[in-house]
Amino acid sequence: MNNTSVSNGDIVVGIDNVNTTTTDLSNQTSVSIDATVDVASGISTGSRTLDIDTATSGNVGSASFNINDAGGGADNRAANADGTGDFDTADGEGYVFDGATVFQGESGLQLGGSLSNGIVKTAGNAEGVPLEVPDVPQDQATGRYTTDGASGSDGVTVQRPRVTTLDVENAQGADIAGGSVPQGDDNEGSGELTVVGSWNYEDAEDLEVTVENDDGLDVTGDAITGNDDPGGTSDPATRTASDVGKMGAGSNEVNWDLDLSDLNTGTFTITLAGTDDLDFGEASQSTTVTVTGDDDVSLDLDSSRVTRGEDVTFRIRGSNAGDFHVVTIESDEFRSQTQSSTANNSIFRNVGDVVSKGSRLTNGGYAYAVVEIDDDTGVGIGQIDTTNLDDSSVDVNLYAQNSTAPTGSAIDGAAISSRLEDDPSLTVEQGDVEINQPGNTYVVGSEVDLNGTASEGIDDVAFYVRRQGDYQLVDLDGRSDNGITQTSLNVDADNTFEKEDLVLSAGDGDGNDLLSQPGTYRFGVIDTADVGGTGSIDSDVNVSTFNTGTSSQKSLRVTDTELDANIQTIGGQVSTDDRVVNVTGTALGSQTVAFIFIDERGNVHYTDLSVDDDNTFEEEDLNVGSDLVEGQVSAHAMTAGRDDQFGEGLSGSGDAYSRLQALAGRLDSDSLTGNQVRARLLDQTTEAVASDDRMVTQQFRLADSRTTIGSVYPDGMEASGVNPVGVDDTLVVEGRTNLRPDDNSITVELLTQEGDSVALATTEEWGYNGQYMVSLELEDVQTGTYTLEADDSYNSDTVEVEIVQNVQTATPEPTATDRPTPTDTATPEPTPEPTPEPTPEPTPEPTPEPTATATPTPTEGGGPGFGAIVAVIALIAAALLAARRDN
Numbered sequence: 001m002n003n004t005s006v007s008n009g010d011i012v013v014g015i016d017n018v019n020t021t022t023t024d025l026s027n028q029t030s031v032s033i034d035a036t037v038d039v040a041s042g043i044s045t046g047s048r049t050l051d052i053d054t055a056t057s058g059n060v061g062s063a064s065f066n067i068n069d070a071g072g073g074a075d076n077r078a079a080n081a082d083g084t085g086d087f088d089t090a091d092g093e094g095y096v097f098d099g100a101t102v103f104q105g106e107s108g109l110q111l112g113g114s115l116s117n118g119i120v121k122t123a124g125n126a127e128g129v130p131l132e133v134p135d136v137p138q139d140q141a142t143g144r145y146t147t148d149g150a151s152g153s154d155g156v157t158v159q160r161p162r163v164t165t166l167d168v169e170n171a172q173g174a175d176i177a178g179g180s181v182p183q184g185d186d187n188e189g190s191g192e193l194t195v196v197g198s199w200n201y202e203d204a205e206d207l208e209v210t211v212e213n214d215d216g217l218d219v220t221g222d223a224i225t226g227n228d229d230p231g232g233t234s235d236p237a238t239r240t241a242s243d244v245g246k247m248g249a250g251s252n253e254v255n256w257d258l259d260l261s262d263l264n265t266g267t268f269t270i271t272l273a274g275t276d277d278l279d280f281g282e283a284s285q286s287t288t289v290t291v292t293g294d295d296d297v298s299l300d301l302d303s304s305r306v307t308r309g310e311d312v313t314f315r316i317r318g319s320n321a322g323d324f325h326v327v328t329i330e331s332d333e334f335r336s337q338t339q340s341s342t343a344n345n346s347i348f349r350n351v352g353d354v355v356s357k358g359s360r361l362t363n364g365g366y367a368y369a370v371v372e373i374d375d376d377t378g379v380g381i382g383q384i385d386t387t388n389l390d391d392s393s394v395d396v397n398l399y400a401q402n403s404t405a406p407t408g409s410a411i412d413g414a415a416i417s418s419r420l421e422d423d424p425s426l427t428v429e430q431g432d433v434e435i436n437q438p439g440n441t442y443v444v445g446s447e448v449d450l451n452g453t454a455s456e457g458i459d460d461v462a463f464y465v466r467r468q469g470d471y472q473l474v475d476l477d478g479r480s481d482n483g484i485t486q487t488s489l490n491v492d493a494d495n496t497f498e499k500e501d502l503v504l505s506a507g508d509g510d511g512n513d514l515l516s517q518p519g520t521y522r523f524g525v526i527d528t529a530d531v532g533g534t535g536s537i538d539s540d541v542n543v544s545t546f547n548t549g550t551s552s553q554k555s556l557r558v559t560d561t562e563l564d565a566n567i568q569t570i571g572g573q574v575s576t577d578d579r580v581v582n583v584t585g586t587a588l589g590s591q592t593v594a595f596i597f598i599d600e601r602g603n604v605h606y607t608d609l610s611v612d613d614d615n616t617f618e619e620e621d622l623n624v625g626s627d628l629v630e631g632q633v634s635a636h637a638m639t640a641g642r643d644d645q646f647g648e649g650l651s652g653s654g655d656a657y658s659r660l661q662a663l664a665g666r667l668d669s670d671s672l673t674g675n676q677v678r679a680r681l682l683d684q685t686t687e688a689v690a691s692d693d694r695m696v697t698q699q700f701r702l703a704d705s706r707t708t709i710g711s712v713y714p715d716g717m718e719a720s721g722v723n724p725v726g727v728d729d730t731l732v733v734e735g736r737t738n739l740r741p742d743d744n745s746i747t748v749e750l751l752t753q754e755g756d757s758v759a760l761a762t763t764e765e766w767g768y769n770g771q772y773m774v775s776l777e778l779e780d781v782q783t784g785t786y787t788l789e790a791d792d793s794y795n796s797d798t799v800e801v802e803i804v805q806n807v808q809t810a811t812p813e814p815t816a817t818d819r820p821t822p823t824d825t826a827t828p829e830p831t832p833e834p835t836p837e838p839t840p841e842p843t844p845e846p847t848p849e850p851t852a853t854a855t856p857t858p859t860e861g862g863g864p865g866f867g868a869i870v871a872v873i874a875l876i877a878a879a880l881l882a883a884r885r886d887n
Contacts, residue, residue, distance in 0.1 A: 076100035092276035161283035172322030179378030180290035191261035202241035205274035309457020316380035323401035331365030352381035431455030444642035445589035451498035465511035475507030524553035561589030563694035565637035571770030573738035590639040604668035641692030705794035
């Protein structure tokens with residue numbers, strides 16, 4: 001087929017070469033024509049026929065179909081199966097048709113029109129599940145349901161029923177749902193309320209309001225009158241879809257006039273829900289309104305007694321939502337009559353329901369806050385910052401309501417005594433502040449932790465020092481000659497304050513100047529609000545002001561600087577291959593320690609170290625300089641005095657240590673001897689007029705690396721000198737070195753006369769006295785003469801050692817009674833001592849009779865039974881060895 005066209009309502013279809021031998025359709029087996037008819041909206045219902053004609057044979061057939069009404073009008077709901085009549089929204093009963101919205105939990109529901117054979121879920125986890133009618137379950141899966149499960153087929157949409165709005169408005173139009181309202185009468189207070197509601201299931205059920213008192217009694221009949229029924233239903237408590245937007249309601253809302261003034265005081269529960277089954281879950285919504293019996297406006301304080309600096313929350317009750325009230329505190333309650341306008345303006349905080357705040361100097365002067373009564377709670381909430389209030393009983397004044405928020409000069413008119421509603425008293429007490437650190441002593445120039453505690457409400461603290469006269473401010477930036485940049489410390493949320501590693505004697509305040517000299521002072525801390533406030537703190541404070549403020553003080557004894565230093569070498573020497581020393585010590589009052597090394601030819605090396613927080617310093621590898629020559633060297637540890645300069649002040653730029661380094665450089669470049677350099681250094685530092693510098697001096701010798709062998713002996717037979725060692729014994733070597741342990745190693749090796757190594761050991765550990773010890777295991781080493789070498793990689797030392805068959809100590813003469821000493825046992829009964837068998841004398845191995853020789857002179861030695869005896873035994877062993885070789 002081709003050439004399809006539509007003309008005057010006729011569908012013309014061309015047929016090409018159905019049969020090549022004939023054009024007579026009677027010879028064709030069949031021809032199928034599919035046609036889709038679009039039924040336009042508004043077309044009348046009834047039977048329709050589709051005729052089929054051909055150009056040659058005329059009418060050859062027809063097709064019939066019906067056009068039915070979907071039913072239910074715009075909401076696709078109706079009272080009857082043929083789509084006639086209005087769906088009963090009061091009882092929620094009737095028929096739904098294609099395109100309708102069905103809600104979970106509906107009952108008495110029937111499917112009409114094309115849906116009458118049932119519908120099933122189209123997609124999702126519940127795909128294929130049928131819609132249950134007449135009673136739709138509350139947990140029926142939401143979504144699309146159609147006749148065949150295809151999303152485009154006839155069907156309905158299932159939704160969750162919800163009340164979308166529930167407000168309770170007072171006469172000012174403020175929503176007080178969940179709040180309170182004065183009882184008033186039928187023209188004000190609880191007598192002039194409006195319930196506003198909206199719901200998404202207006203096609204299924206009407207919306208009903210219910211009012212219950214705090215005993216659970218339904219008082220809807222008295223609270224809702226029939227005079228305001230918009231006409232959708234005869235029941236004044238019920239609203240229908242036709243009532244939406246009437247009686248001043250919004251375009252998608254309904255409302256009810258509510259009068260609770262004759263129902264006594266208490267809390268009333270207001271509920272909106274469907275008139276039949278839709279009263280569960282979100283299909284129902286409730287709120288409360290509390291009707292108060294006291295129509296007098298009052299101001300309640302959360303706390304009636306506080307520490308100055310704490311915040312106090314207040315609540316205005318008994319007023320109508322949307323009203324405005326002025327709250328004031330008069331200026332004679334201020335902490336100071338001369339405090340800044342910033343301090344006055346901060347007495348009330350801009351929180352809660354406060355719409356404006358500030359202070360005015362008219363009418364005697366006062367601080368104020370304008371508070372709006374909240375729509376939701378029926379309460380106006382504000383807060384007072386007591387930091388800038390006097391420590392006394394303070395009156396908080398509440399004035400009558402205003403319909404609009406007063407501003408500027410209108411504040412005066414809104415806050416006059418004739419309009420006073422309430423004036424509760426607030427007792428403000430002075431807080432506490434304490435210094436924990438430093439203790440009672442301080443070394444000039446030292447770093448300390450400054451910390452302590454403060455009462456809640458104290459935000460910042462300042463520090464002062466007094467010797468005579470007024471208290472002087474302490475600059476807390478820890479630096480001099482940069483101006484006073486930090487005058488206070490912030491108090492943390494845990495009511496503590498702290499500044500670490502602070503040099504109290506530094507800084508540019510007069511208080512810092514006092515602490516830079518030894519003496520005894522009063523060191524105090526005070527709330528900054530008592531000394532001008534943060535950002536404008538007074539530089540000096542008289543004793544009376546300081547003592548009457550929130551403050552505390554302690555005695556602080558300031559002492560001069562101190563230095564203790566130890567320069568550790570290796571046995572009094574420093575190897576030219578190491579050129580480093582260990583230094584440790586304590587420096588009180590200084591953050592830096594300088595070290596100057598001077599050799600005998602006047603060469604100078606300068607370096608310095610930082611002092612730790614605990615006033616100690618330590619460095620394991622302090623370089624003594626590469627230019628120092630071998631020989632005696634003096635090492636000088638130095639710190640500047642409390643005046644933070646060396647001597648009378650060295651020339652040059654930078655701090656005291658930069659200038660000292662420059663001096664060392666100049667001395668190094670001059671052609672001076674070591675003694676001259678030392679004399680000039682002392683002359684310009686510690687021996688200068690009125691100098692308070694500190695210096696510690698030590699001497700050491702800078703020498704070539706050297707390791708020597710001192711003593712050799714068998715393990716367990718300590719002796720001086722080089723002694724024979726037996727086969728399979730452990731050979732112990734003791735010696736000295738001027739190399740540093742850990743950074744160097746000493747290898748001890750036993751060599752044959754031919755240079756072959758038979759035993760070797762290495763150590764990196766020895767004391768700073770330079771004495772080392774190494775042990776060699778002589779396993780499988782033959783007797784003979786060997787070379788023992790100690791090598792430190794820079795030099796070596798060798799000695800000859802005899803390895804003998806064995807080394808014996810002298811056998812002591814047996815005692816008369818060869819009875820063992822009994823030992824204690826756990827058995828309480830004494831055990832008789834057994835008589836020991838006599839110990840036979842040991843039979844010595846047969847040896848050739850030695851040739852008589854003169855008794856040798858004993859050699860010096862150590863160890864029990866050693867020394868001369870070892871020498872004799874060694875001679876005997878050597879003779880035996882020679883005899884064996886001769887045999």
